[in-house]
């Protein structure tokens with residue numbers, strides 16, 4: 001629950017011009033700084049593209065965020081797409 005609050009804060013800081021609910025499932029690439037994270041508890045990586053094979057297996061929501069925000073969630077760079 002606390003992590004969810006951190007995530008919300010990070011989204012507000014990194015994409016202040018976007019409503020948070022529109023920042024979730026992204027089908028187009030916006031900025032080079034954005035990475036994609038599967039919000040599953042079992043997910044350990046962030047991805048440079050939302051078309052990565054590692055994300056295709058994700059049955060949870062995929063969110064875009066800054067690399068910094070993803071690392072604050074405890075994610076590391078995906079070995080397949082980085």
Ligand SMILES: [Zn+2]
Nearest residue numbers: 047052078081
């Ligand atoms: Zn990947």
